[in-house]
Amino acid sequence: MNVYRIEEPAPRARGGFALWALGFRPFYLGGALFGAAALLAWMAAYAGHPLPGFSSYLPGMFWHVHEMIFGFGAAIVVGFLLTAVRAWTSVTPAQGKSLAALWLLWLAGRIAVAYGSPAVAAVVDSLFLPVSALALLRVLLRAKNSHNIFLPLALGLLAALNVAFHLSMLFARAPWALHSAYLAVGMLVLFITIIGGRIIPSFTANALPGYASRRWSAVERAVMPLSALAFVLDAALGSGVLAAAAALAAACAQGARLWGWRSWQVGNRPILSILHIAYAWIPVGFVLLALAALGLVAHTLAMHAFTVGAIGGAIMAMITRTARGHTGRKLVAGRFDIAGYALLVTAALIRVLGPWLAPQWLMFWIEASGACWVLAFAAYCYRYAGWLITPRVDGKEG
Numbered sequence: 001m002n003v004y005r006i007e008e009p010a011p012r013a014r015g016g017f018a019l020w021a022l023g024f025r026p027f028y029l030g031g032a033l034f035g036a037a038a039l040l041a042w043m044a045a046y047a048g049h050p051l052p053g054f055s056s057y058l059p060g061m062f063w064h065v066h067e068m069i070f071g072f073g074a075a076i077v078v079g080f081l082l083t084a085v086r087a088w089t090s091v092t093p094a095q096g097k098s099l100a101a102l103w104l105l106w107l108a109g110r111i112a113v114a115y116g117s118p119a120v121a122a123v124v125d126s127l128f129l130p131v132s133a134l135a136l137l138r139v140l141l142r143a144k145n146s147h148n149i150f151l152p153l154a155l156g157l158l159a160a161l162n163v164a165f166h167l168s169m170l171f172a173r174a175p176w177a178l179h180s181a182y183l184a185v186g187m188l189v190l191f192i193t194i195i196g197g198r199i200i201p202s203f204t205a206n207a208l209p210g211y212a213s214r215r216w217s218a219v220e221r222a223v224m225p226l227s228a229l230a231f232v233l234d235a236a237l238g239s240g241v242l243a244a245a246a247a248l249a250a251a252c253a254q255g256a257r258l259w260g261w262r263s264w265q266v267g268n269r270p271i272l273s274i275l276h277i278a279y280a281w282i283p284v285g286f287v288l289l290a291l292a293a294l295g296l297v298a299h300t301l302a303m304h305a306f307t308v309g310a311i312g313g314a315i316m317a318m319i320t321r322t323a324r325g326h327t328g329r330k331l332v333a334g335r336f337d338i339a340g341y342a343l344l345v346t347a348a349l350i351r352v353l354g355p356w357l358a359p360q361w362l363m364f365w366i367e368a369s370g371a372c373w374v375l376a377f378a379a380y381c382y383r384y385a386g387w388l389i390t391p392r393v394d395g396k397e398g
Contacts, residue, residue: 018391020096022398023082024326025388026103028319029381031075034110035315036377038067043370047363057118058169062177068307069184070125070162071110076315077158077191078106078132081151083326085136086398089143093135105131122166129159158187179235185306186231189282192314193227193254200275201261203321207272214260223253227286234289244293251286258283271321271333274341278313281305281348288352298359301352308373309348316344316376320384327387328394336383340376347372 019025041051042064056063082099086092094102109125116124136152161184168177197220201213230250233243263276288302320337324330333341347369354365392398 019389020099024079027079032377035072093139182235226250244290247290251283255283274317281309304351328392343372343376
């Protein structure tokens with residue numbers, strides 16, 4: 001099982017600039033800044049106040065969908081994997097100039113999608129994920145780490161879905177673009193399912209004396225294929241009894257897995273409890289997906305349970321925990337961390353429950369949820385920006 005080794009910090013930090021020392025630094029900071037700014041821009045446009053000069057070839061909602069998945073989400077995933085692969089192999093996939101070039105390629109994609117012509121936006125934006133996947137794959141192959149080779153391959157599949165999204169929009173097939181986006185959300189949820197299954201029980205056991213999670217082999221074997229099938233049928237069919245049954249089966253498998261982790265034992269440990277809370281949104285999302293397939297709730301409620309609750313919560317959990325660990329700081333949530341966790345959970349609850357219970361106030365729910373999201377990532381940037389651009393406090397590399 002792969003876990004992060006975190007050392008206790010020394011009392012004094014070295015001076016200097018370390019943004020390009022390890023992958024999590026620029027991608028966590030850039031991703032968090034972009035995650036807040038992009039949602040703020042989307043809310044302004046949704047309220048009838050688009051940014052001056054904004055000229056994306058993607059219509060409003062499609063820009064929002066694309067950038068939150070393939071812009072914000074992809075940046076955090078790549079930053080996490082660049083750091084994790086270094087921990088697993090002792091080889092750094094990108095550092096210094098190569099890391100800066102990779103980050104600038106990601107940034108170029110954001111600029112191209114916002115201001116470039118359709119062809120330029122599609123080409124430039126489609127480069128980041130495959131280049132990142134190749135950088136990770138090269139290191140894993142050199143280290144003969146076959147156990148984790150599926151991760152850059154999955155990143156390559158996410159890259160293919162990004163290309164499919166652009167091609168669909170270029171050829172005026174907007175529904176196909178949304179189907180590509182739904183599958184991409186599924187990819188990110190499956191990523192959380194894999195990594196969460198490795199680290200959440202391990203981190204919980206490390207923090208709680210006497211803790212023991214329960215794992216059922218049947219559940220562990222079923223959780224990935226059932227979840228993947230539910231997302232594929234959702235994208236392919238959209239509705240119907242078959243899609244609903246698959247989503248409900250996935251919800252049961254994910255819920256049983258979470259039950260075995262005994263989340264109620266975590267207690268007052270915010271840096272740990274946010275991992276359990278984020279994962280809990282996965283079975284909730286599948287239940288809503290089943291209801292949506294039967295026409296009982298709006299499909300967007302399920303997607304936002306996955307994106308805001310599960311993906312957003314897991315991202316906030318990991319970019320605080322791993323940033324603390326890899327800058328040599330204690331794994332104890334500070335007040336800005338706790339505020340970020342609370343705001344993310346609130347954003348998810350508002351975005352899912354509000355429109356479901358009182359759809360006539362949809363605009364209010366979107367604005368309130370969006371404000372919580374923006375404040376959460378703004379708080380992260382305020383607390384972590386200085387840590388991410390300066391060397392570890394214990395003087396170690398990374």
